[in-house]
Amino acid sequence: MLSVFFQGMALGAALILPLGPQNAFVMNQGIRRQYHLMTAGLCTLSDIVLICAGVFGGSALLTQSALLLNLVTWGGVAFLLWYGWGAIRTALSGNIDLVRADIQKQSRWRIIATMMAVTWLNPHVYLDTFVVLGSLGGQLPAAARTWFALGSAIASLLWFFSLALMASWLAPRLSTTRAQRIINALVGMVMWVIALKLAIQGMAWF
Numbered sequence: 001m002l003s004v005f006f007q008g009m010a011l012g013a014a015l016i017l018p019l020g021p022q023n024a025f026v027m028n029q030g031i032r033r034q035y036h037l038m039t040a041g042l043c044t045l046s047d048i049v050l051i052c053a054g055v056f057g058g059s060a061l062l063t064q065s066a067l068l069l070n071l072v073t074w075g076g077v078a079f080l081l082w083y084g085w086g087a088i089r090t091a092l093s094g095n096i097d098l099v100r101a102d103i104q105k106q107s108r109w110r111i112i113a114t115m116m117a118v119t120w121l122n123p124h125v126y127l128d129t130f131v132v133l134g135s136l137g138g139q140l141p142a143a144a145r146t147w148f149a150l151g152s153a154i155a156s157l158l159w160f161f162s163l164a165l166m167a168s169w170l171a172p173r174l175s176t177t178r179a180q181r182i183i184n185a186l187v188g189m190v191m192w193v194i195a196l197k198l199a200i201q202g203m204a205w206f
Contacts, residue, residue, distance in 0.1 A: 008151025030167025054134030
């Protein structure tokens with residue numbers, strides 16, 4: 001069972017480490033030192049729910065329906081393009097300091113709502129947790145699935161809290177106007193690259 005646990009952890013880490021909307025949001029909250037640990041905790045909890053849903057049966061619902069899979073895929077493309085455009089628009093803003101000041105005024109509930117959106121309204125998350133993790137974990141015996149899901153969940157827990165704490169520690173260097181422009185530009189471009197790869201994958205299914 002220990003090997004299954006580490007298999008789940010390795011695969012979970014491989015899926016979560018690349019920059020995505022969740023990681024970008026946690027990183028930005030860490031840089032602002034604004035409810036960053038709460039954000040990391042909620043992202044971890046959301047991932048645990050999605051991982052368990054995928055490993056314990058949700059993957060079959062998605063993989064057996066071509067229509068649903070296509071909806072999730074192209075919904076993910078649209079979401080990533082929109083999120084990427086928002087980041088690039090911030091990077092190109094004439095007065096990024098005003099943009100940051102406005103963001104700093106966000107309440108705890110506004111941050112929770114945004115976190116829920118970048119997690120639960122991001123169809124790309126369902127492809128990772130349901131199609132990839134779910135299809136592999138679903139092939140394991142019932143007892144082994146628990147260890148596989150636990151390994152993936154631990155990977156999420158370690159990653160999100162490490163990211164939030166590291167971003168908070170580096171905040172003095174990463175919160176400058178120049179650094180913020182670079183970060184937002186990189187986030188935007190990465191989102192668009194992921195959207196392009198997802199679109200190519202979606203067209204291959206036709």
